[in-house]
Amino acid sequence: xxxxxxxxxxxxxxxxxxxxxxxxxxxxxxxxxxxxxxxxxxxxxxxxxxxxxxxxxxxxxxxxxxxxxxxxxxxxxxxxxxxxxxxxxxxxxxxxxxxxxxxxxxxxxxxxxxx
Amino acid sequence: xxxxxxxxxxxxxxxxxxxxxxxxxxxxxxxxxxxxxxxxxxxxxxxxxxxxxxxxxxxxxxxxxxxxxxxxxxxxxxxxxxxxxxxxxxxxxxxxxxxxxxxxxxxxxxxx
Numbered sequence: 496x497x498x499x500x501x502x503x504x505x506x507x508x509x510x511x512x513x514x515x516x517x518x519x520x521x522x523x524x525x526x527x528x529x530x531x532x533x534x535x536x537x538x539x540x541x542x543x544x545x546x547x548x549x550x551x552x553x554x555x556x557x558x559x560x561x562x563x564x565x566x567x568x569x570x571x572x573x574x575x576x577x578x579x580x581x582x583x584x585x586x587x588x589x590x591x592x593x594x595x596x597x598x599x600x601x602x603x604x605x606x607x608x609x610x
Numbered sequence: 611x612x613x614x615x616x617x618x619x620x621x622x623x624x625x626x627x628x629x630x631x632x633x634x635x636x637x638x639x640x641x642x643x644x645x646x647x648x649x650x651x652x653x654x655x656x657x658x659x660x661x662x663x664x665x666x667x668x669x670x671x672x673x674x675x676x677x678x679x680x681x682x683x684x685x686x687x688x689x690x691x692x693x694x695x696x697x698x699x700x701x702x703x704x705x706x707x708x709x710x711x712x713x714x715x716x717x718x719x720x721x722x
Contacts, residue, residue, distance in 0.1 A: 501612055528710070538653075538696065538712040551709050598645060603652035 497521070499589050500569075501602035508577050509610050516605045520589030523598040527570045528599070529562060532584040541585075543571060576608045613637050615722035616697050623720050629684040631716045636678065643710065644671050644682050645696040655679035656682070668702075687720045694718070 500519040508514050520527050529541040540554040544564035555562065559577075566569040574581055584606045588599045614635045623629050633642070633710050644656040657671040659680070664671050668687075673680040684691055697713040 530710075530712075537714040538698070538710075540709045540711070543709060554629060588653075598658050599655045601645075601653035601655065 497508055497548035497599050499587060501585075501600035501605050503605060503606070504603060505606050507610060508519050510578055511576050514574040514576075514577050514581070514607055514609075515583050516572040516573070516587075516607070517569040517586030518589075518602060520587075521591075521600050524591050524600070526590040528588045529566050529570075529572050530586045530588070530591075532555045532586065532604075534583065538586065541572070574607075577607070579609045584608045612714070613660075613711050614697055614699055614713040616695075616716050618716060619714070620674065620717045621719070623687050623718070625688060625722050626721055627687050628721075631682045631689050631695050631718070633680045633682070633713055634643075634678060634710075635680075635697075635699050637698040637711070638702055639678075639701060641700040642673055642680050643698045643700075644680075645698060647694045647696060647715070648691075655712065656695075684718075689720045689722050692719050695716075 499521055500584045502517050506514055516583045523543045525546050527544045531541055532538045542555050542562045543551040544562060545552060546564055548568050559575045584604045586601055588601045589597050619633045627642040641658055643658050646654045648658050654715045656669060659671055659673050668685045670683040682695060694715040694717050696715045700710055
């Protein structure tokens with residue numbers, strides 16, 4: 496049973512470009528969470544999704560960021576018109592249940608560098 | 611003041627020592643997670659607990675709900691335990707259970 500798969504592991508973008516980060520949860524997991532880790536800072540929650548639904552996006556910046564988890568395929572975190580401050584590690588986690596009842600399984604992260 | 615506080619921020623130990631990392635929180639929670647992150651690497655979930663104590667190999671996690679405090683213990687520490695250990699909580703106030711609040715982490719270095 497493969498773990499949580501994130502790709503790309505490393506992504507370099509110039510200011511103004513778009514970044515798409517993908518997360519394939521563990522088989523059988525229907526809950527996906529995205530977190531951001533800025534350089535020298537702690538992890539911050541961004542968004543919680545179930546299949547085809549955004550459950551909680553209270554941690555998402557109001558502009559340029561969006562997330563989806565379609566019926567088929569991976570969850571995608573999309574950042575439009577990237578700026579240098581978006582440079583960070585983005586982690587995805589999945590769970591068979593909500594995070595207060597089911598263990599979380601994390602991916603290796605996607606490290607975004609904005610030039 | 612952060613809602614989840616960890617201490618110490620940095621910890622250096624000699625191989626074989628018993629290690630304790632502390633986590634205090636100020637919000638109502640439904641679960642607490644201990645995570646491990648190696649430099650430049652991914653994150654591994656060590657424990658999820660809502661009461662009592664859990665043990666896995668040389669790792670032990672305890673939680674005291676009344677005191678809003680959790681500890682992570684490592685017995686017979688080894689250099690491969692060197693990593694950042696992160697405490698995170700799921701709110702218990704009816705908010706989204708997927709919305710974790712993280713501590714800033716404790717950087718552990720175990721010297722041979």
